[in-house]
Amino acid sequence: MKKKESKNISGLTLIEILIGVVMSTLMMAAIFTTYQVVSNSYSQVTDRAKISRSGRDIVSMLMRDIRLAGYKYYLGKATNCVTTGEDTTCEMNNPNEEDISISDDLIFKGGTVEFVQESHDPLIIVKNKLGYLTDKNEDVKNHETKNASEDMCCDRIHIVYGDFDADDSDQPYKRYRITYFAKKSADDRHKYYAVYKTKESWQQNKENPGSWITSGCAECYEEELIRDHLVDMEFIAFDREGKVIIPPPHPNKDSRVDLYNIKTVDVRLTFRSKQEFFRYRAPKGTPRLVKGMADRTREFFDRFLRDSVAVTVHTRNIGL
Numbered sequence: 001m002k003k004k005e006s007k008n009i010s011g012l013t014l015i016e017i018l019i020g021v022v023m024s025t026l027m028m029a030a031i032f033t034t035y036q037v038v039s040n041s042y043s044q045v046t047d048r049a050k051i052s053r054s055g056r057d058i059v060s061m062l063m064r065d066i067r068l069a070g071y072k073y074y075l076g077k078a079t080n081c082v083t084t085g086e087d088t089t090c091e092m093n094n095p096n097e098e099d100i101s102i103s104d105d106l107i108f109k110g111g112t113v114e115f116v117q118e119s120h121d122p123l124i125i126v127k128n129k130l131g132y133l134t135d136k137n138e139d140v141k142n143h144e145t146k147n148a149s150e151d152m153c154c155d156r157i158h159i160v161y162g163d164f165d166a167d168d169s170d171q172p173y174k175r176y177r178i179t180y181f182a183k184k185s186a187d188d189r190h191k192y193y194a195v196y197k198t199k200e201s202w203q204q205n206k207e208n209p210g211s212w213i214t215s216g217c218a219e220c221y222e223e224e225l226i227r228d229h230l231v232d233m234e235f236i237a238f239d240r241e242g243k244v245i246i247p248p249p250h251p252n253k254d255s256r257v258d259l260y261n262i263k264t265v266d267v268r269l270t271f272r273s274k275q276e277f278f279r280y281r282a283p284k285g286t287p288r289l290v291k292g293m294a295d296r297t298r299e300f301f302d303r304f305l306r307d308s309v310a311v312t313v314h315t316r317n318i319g320l
Contacts, residue, residue: 059269065180068317070123119158120160122160124158130184132198157235174203194227230269232296235267237262238262266313
């Protein structure tokens, strides 16, 4: 006797399978899109935070150095201190010697427009100049780069201060100069710059106290890279009445008096994101703007984010 075949066979039809595949594909696409949006948002927030943090870090460095501008050691005794355990005993190197001169002969040696590197003036601002030469024998006019008006970046600042080492009886007085400047990036695909820092040193000529000779120092360095992806670096000096010093502090006859009348310095740094931030380029006619503290406003049409940090730094050691 033959068994009756069941007509109620459970299973999925081809159409149902295709519907399931389509729904799964849509769900996976939605999940991937959500993940991509969240990931891009996180990357943008991280990139924005990095730009802001980098700007604040370099501004803090600049504030510390600008406050040193014009510093001199004025008075003291050459002592020799010995520490034994928790006790420190200091004795005069020469009990019969007088106090160290209140004048350390730090009468700042002025340079010239052509040879800014030779100047020991406390604070000099050079507008719209890239790079910095350390060769004192070369004419700056022949080597410095003056930027085109449509690509205006960046200012340079020279900061000079004096120092004293009581333990060095042969050479107690030294002088340092710190220079912040910008150079073009080697990446030709995108226009941006990098911040560099140079530290130099001189020591007082014992045979001729009013003169100075170049001195090598362990803590000196040349063209140390501080941060790349720089868009602009701007410095503006103000006098004791709160007026902008025009022309900026510079070693020439007309503005030399202003070198000792600097009350504050406004600093602005603008950096660019490493990755493209915006989805679309700025349309023609409505560019993205980077505004300066004075009349420096630049237009950009690419997709990168740019962020500025600006502070006012009070000079402590410069005065008439």
